[in-house]
Amino acid sequence: MSAGTRPAATTLRFRARPAGHVLEARGLSRAFGGRTVVEDVSFRVEPGRMTGFVGANGAGKTTTMRMLTGVLRTTAGEVLWDGRPVTAADRAGFGYMPEERGLYPRQPVLDQLCYLGRLHGMDRRAALAEARRLLERLDLAGRERDPLGTLSLGNQQRVQIAAALLHGPTALVLDEPFSGLDPVAVDAMTGLLRERLEQGVPVLFSSHQLDLVDRLCDSLVVLSAGRVLAAGAVEDLRRAGPRRHRLRCEQDAGWVRGLRGVRAVDVDGPDAVLELDDDDARRRLLRAAVERGLVEFAEIVPGLADVYREVTR
Numbered sequence: 001m002s003a004g005t006r007p008a009a010t011t012l013r014f015r016a017r018p019a020g021h022v023l024e025a026r027g028l029s030r031a032f033g034g035r036t037v038v039e040d041v042s043f044r045v046e047p048g049r050m051t052g053f054v055g056a057n058g059a060g061k062t063t064t065m066r067m068l069t070g071v072l073r074t075t076a077g078e079v080l081w082d083g084r085p086v087t088a089a090d091r092a093g094f095g096y097m098p099e100e101r102g103l104y105p106r107q108p109v110l111d112q113l114c115y116l117g118r119l120h121g122m123d124r125r126a127a128l129a130e131a132r133r134l135l136e137r138l139d140l141a142g143r144e145r146d147p148l149g150t151l152s153l154g155n156q157q158r159v160q161i162a163a164a165l166l167h168g169p170t171a172l173v174l175d176e177p178f179s180g181l182d183p184v185a186v187d188a189m190t191g192l193l194r195e196r197l198e199q200g201v202p203v204l205f206s207s208h209q210l211d212l213v214d215r216l217c218d219s220l221v222v223l224s225a226g227r228v229l230a231a232g233a234v235e236d237l238r239r240a241g242p243r244r245h246r247l248r249c250e251q252d253a254g255w256v257r258g259l260r261g262v263r264a265v266d267v268d269g270p271d272a273v274l275e276l277d278d279d280d281a282r283r284r285l286l287r288a289a290v291e292r293g294l295v296e297f298a299e300i301v302p303g304l305a306d307v308y309r310e311v312t313r
């Protein structure tokens with residue numbers, strides 16, 4: 001290679017992400033006693049992307065996660081891993097945190113994690129070392145010898161997280177992993193998940209905490225009454241909703257109501273939230289606003305709570 005064609009040093013600094021696999025639900029359905037609770041559910045969990053799974057109580061999140069992990073059989077549809085039907089061996093590599101936390105209350109924390117690591121094929125030393133590292137990261141270093149049941153519920157939850165992460169999972173499916181955690185534990189957990197994302201692991205987690213989902217997720221799946229209402233990159237979902245603007249003037253903003261091409265979503269004293277038909281409407285609005293002492297005009301970036309409300313309306 002001549003000096004002229006040598007790649008610049010800066011390009012060499014990029015560290016290639018290990019290629020991970022896509023976990024995909026394709027047309028998943030599940031009925032219990034003739035009642036369909038999950039119907040034709042399709043979405044992708046991309047490698048290295050944190051995907052939030054949201055929906056009202058009973059929407060079918062747990063049922064879907066159980067089908068993804070093979071705990072529950074599908075009535076129809078299939079789960080794909082790396083583009084082909086998932087196998088039991090593939091699933092053995094997944095990390096799953098079930099809704100019903102399934103560890104043994106009487107067994108000491110470290111023994112239990114070590115046992116689970118060995119079930120996943122780790123040797124004892126590796127399982128112990130990784131269990132200790134995770135417990136340390138989750139601020140449970142002093143509790144290794146304590147029976148799980150003597151820990152507070154939040155701390156038992158931290159141990160469940162360690163159990164899901166222990167064997168270096170190829171995919172993570174986590175059913176409400178953040179519920180009941182204090183903010184410090186949420187941060188510790190987030191840090192551990194980000195490590196896995198960096199390694200190209202696809203992560204799916206369900207949650208009712210939309211603020212948390214907003215803060216953490218790259219992608220989102222919204223489920224309602226067993227069906228997918230929206231799925232995709234968070235940025236795309238934000239853009240798909242109505243574009244809204246915030247306006248503040250020195251006087252009451254009620255005058256915006258009569259303006260052509262302008263829809264007042266909310267008017268509260270000098271503040272208004274507006275949807276505009278086009279650039280002409282925007283120009284008309286701004287001209288009128290300047291005459292009334294324009295203080296602020298800005299596009300509103302919708303939070304995930306807004307996106308959720310919009311798609312579930």
Ligand SMILES: Nc1ncnc2c1ncn2[C@@H]1O[C@H](COP(=O)(O)OP(=O)(O)OP(=O)(O)O)[C@@H](O)[C@H]1O
Pocket residue numbers: 032037055056057058059060061062063064
């Ligand atoms: N084993 C079962 N037998 C019968 N019905 C079930 C079973 N498991 C789940 N269901 C029903 O399926 C529906 C979806 O439940 P699921 O637990 O998947 O919802 P979810 O979105 O996880 O709810 P939540 O947010 O409350 O945890 C509910 O109506 C539930 O009663």
